[in-house]
Structures are given as C-alpha cells and as structure tokens.
Amino acid sequence: MKILDRLTRMIDGVPDGASIILSVEDVKGWLSENGSGGDQDLTAKEVGELFDRSPATIRTWIRAERLEAYLFRDNEYRITHAAVEEFQAQERNGNQYRHSNSAHDRG
Numbered sequence: 800m801k802i803l804d805r806l807t808r809m810i811d812g813v814p815d816g817a818s819i820i821l822s823v824e825d826v827k828g829w830l831s832e833n834g835s836g837g838d839q840d841l842t843a844k845e846v847g848e849l850f851d852r853s854p855a856t857i858r859t860w861i862r863a864e865r866l867e868a869y870l871f872r873d874n875e876y877r878i879t880h881a882a883v884e885e886f887q888a889q890e891r892n893g894n895q896y897r898h899s900n901s902a903h904d905r906g
Contacts, residue, residue, distance in 0.1 A: 802829045840877040843868075849883065860886075 809819060843854040843861070850857070858876060860866040867882040 805829060840871070840879050841883065843876050843878070846878050846883060865889075 813819060841849075843857040846852075846866070847854045847857045857866065857878075861868045861876055861878075866878060866886045868876040868878045871877040
C-alpha cells in the first residue's frame with residue numbers, strides 16, 4: 800500500500816488540529832516498501848560512478864541545482880533514482896536542443 804494511502808486511512812475520522820504519532824519503525828518500513836528510503840537512495844560517490852565523474856563534480860551539480868538531492872543525516876547528499884532519471888532526461892533534451900540550433904541544421 801502506498802504511503803499516501805496509509806496516511807489517508809490513518810487520519811480518516813481524526814478531527815482537524817489533532818495530532819498523530821508515527822513510530823520511526825513504521826515510517827522506515829513504509830519508505831522501504833515504496834523505494835524512498837535513505838538507504839536505497841544513492842550517494843554522490845555512487846552517482847559519480849554512474850556518470851564516470853568524481854563525487855565533487857556531483858556535489859557541484861547539486862549545488863548548481865542541476866541535480867536534485869537532499870541532505871541525509873545533515874552532512875551527506877543523497878540522490879533518488881527518480882532524480883537521476885530526471886537529470887538524464889534533462890541532459891538528453893539539452894543536448895538535442897543545442898544540436899537542433901546548430902549552424903548545420905539552419906542550412
């Protein structure tokens with residue numbers, strides 16, 4: 800069951816302004832079921848290996864907002880697989896755009 804579905808069922812009937820308590824174990828379990836857990840996301844080193852780049856280059860891309868990431872444990876970037884796929888799509892589209900505007904294509 801998706802996280803959103805679990806949360807929706809959990810709060811069904813709870814009045815506005817009320818609080819709910821979630822155990823860390825439950826949240827970790829839900830995240831791992833849905834492929835969004837910190838342990839499944841990639842480090843800058845792992846993404847660097849995918850692109851044959853150094854972790855420093857990956858961190859530069861993150862700081863330049865070319866690649867979406869989040870801080871894990873306040874000191875290490877983590878990158879989701881979806882962010883890597885989005886980055887690859889943007890790079891492909893960017894390369895196609897530059898190619899279509901080349902002098903060769905304009906005649």
